[in-house]
Amino acid sequence: MKKINWPINGYSKVHGILYYTFYEQVRICMPNTPDCNSIIKNTLLDKIHTSLGYAGFTKTLHRLINNFYRPKMTRDTREYCKTCPVCQQAKNSTQKPDGLLPPLPISSKLFTYLTMDFLALPAIIDHATKVYYSHVWTIVCRLTKYTLVLPLLAQTSLQLDQMA
Secondary structure (H helix, E strand, O other): OOOOOOOOEEEEEEOOEEEEEEOOEEEEEOOOOHHHHHHHHHHHHHHHHHHOOOOOHHHHHHHHHHHEEOOOHHHHHHHHHHHOHHHHHHOOOOOOOOOOOOOOOOOOOOOOOEEEEEEEEEEEEEOOOOEEEEEEEEEEEOOOOOEEEEEEEHHHHHHHHHHO
C-alpha cells in the first residue's frame, strides 16, 4: 500500500474521496450539496448521536469534528440535538432541584400575620336586601386561626378584577 502525503492545510482527493486536512488532522469532507444536506448529513448525525447514547450536542459535535469536515456542521449538529425526540423525552434536568420553602414567622401578637384569599361564588342573592354577592373574602389570623368571612358585592369584585 502506498503512503499518502497529506498537505498541512487544505483539500485533497484520494481514491475519489475528498479530504480536508487542518494541522495534520485528516477528515473526510462532506460537500455542501442538496443530497449531502438531507440524506447523508441526517444519517451521519443520527448514527453518531445514537452510538454515543444520546450524549448531547457537545459530545456529538466532537465526534463529528474528529472524523468529518462540513461547512456549518456546528449549527446543524445543534439543531439536530435540539429536535432529537429521545433527548427531548429522556434527558435529565440541568437545573438544581427545588429546595424547601423557608418557614413562615410565628407571631406573638394577635392579628399580626394574616392570610387572605378571595373565593368566587355561584350567584348568591340576599332576598331581604336584594343584593347580589359574587365573591367571598376570607381572612385568617395565623396565630389563633380566627377566620373572618366577608361577602363581596358584585360591583366590588369587578373593581378588584380591574385592579389585579
